[in-house]
Amino acid sequence: MRRRLVVALLLVVLAPFAGAVVPRPLLAPATAGGEAPRRVLVLSNPIHTDIALPADPDVLERLGFLSSSGLPLSDPAVKWLVVGWGGRAFYLETPTWSDLKPGPVLRALTADSSAMHVAVAGEIDQAAEGVIPIELSETAFADLVRASLDGFARDARGEPGPDRRPLLRPL
Numbered sequence: 001m002r003r004r005l006v007v008a009l010l011l012v013v014l015a016p017f018a019g020a021v022v023p024r025p026l027l028a029p030a031t032a033g034g035e036a037p038r039r040v041l042v043l044s045n046p047i048h049t050d051i052a053l054p055a056d057p058d059v060l061e062r063l064g065f066l067s068s069s070g071l072p073l074s075d076p077a078v079k080w081l082v083v084g085w086g087g088r089a090f091y092l093e094t095p096t097w098s099d100l101k102p103g104p105v106l107r108a109l110t111a112d113s114s115a116m117h118v119a120v121a122g123e124i125d126q127a128a129e130g131v132i133p134i135e136l137s138e139t140a141f142a143d144l145v146r147a148s149l150d151g152f153a154r155d156a157r158g159e160p161g162p163d164r165r166p167l168l169r170p171l
Contacts, residue, residue, distance in 0.1 A: 013038035040144065043082060044130045047094060050084035050117065052124060053145065062145055066118055067162060073120070080121040085151050088115035116151045 041052035053059050055078045063081060067073045073081075084091070087108030092115075094104050104112075126133045136144065152160035 007134070038138060038141035040134050040136060041080065041124060041126065042132040042134060043124070044132065047085065047097065047100075048084055048091075048117075048162075050082045051148070052080040052082045052121065053148070055079050055120070059145060062149065063118075066099070071118060071120060075120070077122050078120045079123055082119045082121050083148050083151075084117040085114060086117065087112040090116045091115050114151075116148075119138055125161075 039054065043050045043052055053063075055073070059081060060073050064073065066124075087104070089104040089112050090108040092104075098108050124131060145152065150161050154160060
């Protein structure tokens with residue numbers, strides 16, 4: 001009995017250290033049917049956090065309606081579609097810290113309407129500060145694209161579409 005208590009105590013004490021030292025995931029996650037993972041990037045800075053989706057043909061097809069707003073999706077230099085969601089006034093009026101004003105911050109925290117922010121980008125340095133690459137299974141990637149589409153306004157037919165008020169801008 002005493003030996004079990006000592007072993008249990010050791011496990012309780014050593015488990016947090018093992019969790020900090022052992023890399024996670026310990027083994028590479030298996031993908032269904034041997035599918036290759038899809039990479040997305042989380043782009044984070046002190047003002048905004050966005051998700052960069054690869055400008056692969058399937059993504060461009062799903063988000064093709066954005067080209068009607070002037071987003072140059074067919075430009076061969078486009079490698080990533082950067083998507084974010086947040087307060088409309090904050091996105092429009094605070095692209096950098098130097099643009100920070102109390103009004104958009106208060107509206108973002110209270111009664112501001114939400115907006116989808118979409119920009120195009122060329123190559124992104126994945127080792128840069130604030131860039132976090134994430135590998136997703138094909139299913140998880142499809143769910144992420146679907147969730148991104150859910151953030152857009154819908155037309156009378158229920159199709160996603162851009163809000164005609166100016167918000168889309170090159171990155």
